[in-house]
Amino acid sequence: xxxxxxxxxxxxxxxxxxxxxxxxxxxxxxxIIVLIATGFYxxxxxxxxxxxxxxxxxxxxxVRLIHFIASYIFFFNFLFRIYWGFVGNKYANxxxxxxxxxxxxxxxxxxxxxxxxxxxxxxxxxxxxxAMAGFIYFFTFLAFxxxxxxxxxxxxxxxxxxxxxxxxxxxxxxxxxxFLRQVHHWTMWxxxxxxxxxxxxxxxxxxxxxxxxxxxxxxxxxxxxxxxFTHNKELPNAPKS
Amino acid sequence: xxxxxxxxxxxxxxxxxxKGYSRKDFLKFCTLMxxxxxxxxxxxxxxxxxxxxxxxxxxxxxxFQECTCCSESFIRSSHPIVADVLLDQISLDYSETLMAxxxxxxxxxxxxxxxxxxxxxxxxxEGSVPTAADGVYCMIGGKTSMQILEEAAEGAKxxxxxxSCASNGCVQAAKPNPTSATPIHKLLKGKPIIKVPGCPPxxxxxxxxxxxxxxxxxLPELDGLGRPKAFYSKRVHDTCYRRPYxxxxxxxxxxxxxxxxxxxxxxxxxCKGPSTYNACGVTKWNNGVSFPIQSGxxxxxxxxxxxxxxxxxxxxxxxxxxxxxxxxxxxxxxxALGVTAxxxxxxxxxxxxxxxxxxxxxxxxxxxxxxxxxx
Numbered sequence: 001x002x003x004x005x006x007x008x009x010x011x012x013x014x015x016x017x018x019x020x021x022x023x024x025x026x027x028x029x030x031x032i033i034v035l036i037a038t039g040f041y042x043x044x045x046x047x048x049x050x051x052x053x054x055x056x057x058x059x060x061x062x063v064r065l066i067h068f069i070a071s072y073i074f075f076f077n078f079l080f081r082i083y084w085g086f087v088g089n090k091y092a093n094x095x096x097x098x099x100x101x102x103x104x105x106x107x108x109x110x111x112x113x114x115x116x117x118x119x120x121x122x123x124x125x126x127x128x129x130x131a132m133a134g135f136i137y138f139f140t141f142l143a144f145x146x147x148x149x150x151x152x153x154x155x156x157x158x159x160x161x162x163x164x165x166x167x168x169x170x171x172x173x174x175x176x177x178x179f180l181r182q183v184h185h186w187t188m189w190x191x192x193x194x195x196x197x198x199x200x201x202x203x204x205x206x207x208x209x210x211x212x213x214x215x216x217x218x219x220x221x222x223x224x225x226x227x228x229f230t231h232n233k234e235l236p237n238a239p240k241s
Numbered sequence: 242x243x244x245x246x247x248x249x250x251x252x253x254x255x256x257x258x259x260k261g262y263s264r265k266d267f268l269k270f271c272t273l274m275x276x277x278x279x280x281x282x283x284x285x286x287x288x289x290x291x292x293x294x295x296x297x298x299x300x301x302x303x304x305f306q307e308c309t310c311c312s313e314s315f316i317r318s319s320h321p322i323v324a325d326v327l328l329d330q331i332s333l334d335y336s337e338t339l340m341a342x343x344x345x346x347x348x349x350x351x352x353x354x355x356x357x358x359x360x361x362x363x364x365x366x367e368g369s370v371p372t373a374a375d376g377v378y379c380m381i382g383g384k385t386s387m388q389i390l391e392e393a394a395e396g397a398k399x400x401x402x403x404x405s406c407a408s409n410g411c412v413q414a415a416k417p418n419p420t421s422a423t424p425i426h427k428l429l430k431g432k433p434i435i436k437v438p439g440c441p442p443x444x445x446x447x448x449x450x451x452x453x454x455x456x457x458x459x460l461p462e463l464d465g466l467g468r469p470k471a472f473y474s475k476r477v478h479d480t481c482y483r484r485p486y487x488x489x490x491x492x493x494x495x496x497x498x499x500x501x502x503x504x505x506x507x508x509x510x511x512c513k514g515p516s517t518y519n520a521c522g523v524t525k526w527n528n529g530v531s532f533p534i535q536s537g538x539x540x541x542x543x544x545x546x547x548x549x550x551x552x553x554x555x556x557x558x559x560x561x562x563x564x565x566x567x568x569x570x571x572x573x574x575x576x577a578l579g580v581t582a583x584x585x586x587x588x589x590x591x592x593x594x595x596x597x598x599x600x601x602x603x604x605x606x607x608x609x610x611x612x613x614x615x616x
Binding site for chain 1 (some may be wrong): 327413464474475479488489490515542545548557573577581589591592600607609
């Protein structure tokens with residue numbers, strides 16, 4: 001409290017996550033939770049007691065229905081996000097996720113040193129996703145794709161609708177439903193692990209950056225230091241001494 | 242006998258009569274086959290006509306790495322004509338198990354068919370072909386099964402892969418597959434191949450496939466995996482009479498529990514019906530008496546590719562490769578989740594240690610700003 005000359009940053013409001021991105025994000029989160037919960041039940045149904053006659057019960061039927069509805073939402077939400085990767089702002093652009101330059105890998109290496117190995121040095125702070133995060137999201141998109149292909153592939157033969165039938169080539173390619181089902185189940189675990197790490201890292205970034213990381217997916221704003229604008233650089237000076 | 246029949250090529254009807262079947266039996270057989278094939282009523286006439294006028298289809302039936310359960314299933318299919326006549330009457334010019342000839346005569350019969358009916362005969366293959374060690378694991382008459390297969394397939398009109406061995410490799414192709422047992426479709430190129438998987442396939446299904454070829458002169462419609470759609474387009478689950486219990490969420494928890502007595506769904510004790518494409522729920526076995534699920538045992542997916550290695554028979558749990566046969570995806574997942582939690586905890590601690598200055602700076606900045614603000 002002694003020196004009033006502590007680095008007090010002037011922050012500027014930046015619109016990082018546009019509304020469609022935010023809606024996509026939360027819809028995706030909700031639907032994935034529903035899919036995982038119903039998916040676990042479908043894989044290994046709990047014993048649910050009731051006095052009803054079997055003919056009055058439709059537990060698995062409902063759970064599967066919810067799973068299928070959620071999967072449709074998931075799929076089209078995913079498609080929308082890919083579309084938005086081409087028309088959205090620069091933080092939503094596909095180049096945030098797929099490396100197109102050496103700079104991308106250099107940044108990734110830097111993030112790895114600073115945030116994972118916790119080496120000392122210049123802090124790296126991105127406005128949108130950092131390169132490492134973007135690259136991991138690229139893998140989540142691949143996982144989305146795997147889940148859509150295997151899921152609708154499994155659904156194809158039991159549906160009369162044209163849409164799942166578009167995926168009937170998938171079981172043929174994987175050599176049958178048994179294997180397909182397993183891939184679908186394994187990939188679900190990737191989602192669970194991803195979600196845990198993802199939520200942790202949101203807390204982490206909020207904590208060490210103080211730029212409103214957590215609330216950004218709510219209002220879309222992040223609060224970026226004036227220096228970044230004036231010096232036109234990504235790395236604001238870390239607090240001295 | 243083989244030589245003789247090859248030369249005479251009687252029609253199916255003639256052959257039936259010679260075997261002592263009445264016309265009534267013959268019509269019954271045709272109707273039955275039409276029904277199994279899923280044909281409409283009007284098509285029965287077509288089947289009858291084809292069987293009456295068409296000469297017998299020359300067939301070479303090869304046996305490689307297999308247990309002969311396909312042949313056994315075939316000769317036990319429900320209608321006696323299937324068992325007694327169809328097998329003979331498809332003019333089985335060569336079949337190790339069922340032909341009378343042996344040795345030189347047998348080889349001769351096969352050669353005759355191959356030359357006389359070049360481009361006409363149907364090649365049925367039962368069993369997989371070992372490719373390791375130049376194929377020495379399965380040799381007949383001094384030739385490896387690969388050589389025999391190539392020779393026989395050369396002039397074949399079409400190839401039928403009977404059973405899971407020929408279609409998918411089955412048990413001998415299961416890990417570690419010491420003989421490199423290989424299904425037929427991976428070895429033959431440029432020939433139409435019908436896969437009729439199952440261990441064994443249902444006899445009526447096998448007969449149906451042949452009757453289809455005879456009646457219409459072409460292969461039945463096949464699905465993406467090369468199986469006849471008429472028999473393999475539905476999952477056992479979709480035609481299972483216990484399906485309502487599945488939808489209701491009522492399951493057998495163990496084989497001797499009350500739910501098992503009530504005939505609930507066998508899903509949780511490992512039934513692979515939901516992933517298995519076959520006609521068991523409709524056609525059933527042993528003259529339509531029963532099928533595994535009806536007898537209280539889950540389907541174990543014998544007509545699906547790689548079913549020996551794809552998880553356990555009595556569990557739905559999905560096995561996870563690389564973690565031993567006992568590890569399921571959920572166990573691996575839970576451990577990974579635990580490890581992740583520990584790692585994140587460690588990371589959180591390290592963040593507070595290594596980035597202390599940074600965090601203190603932020604805190605100070607925030608506190609200073611707080612002090613500056615007067616209500």
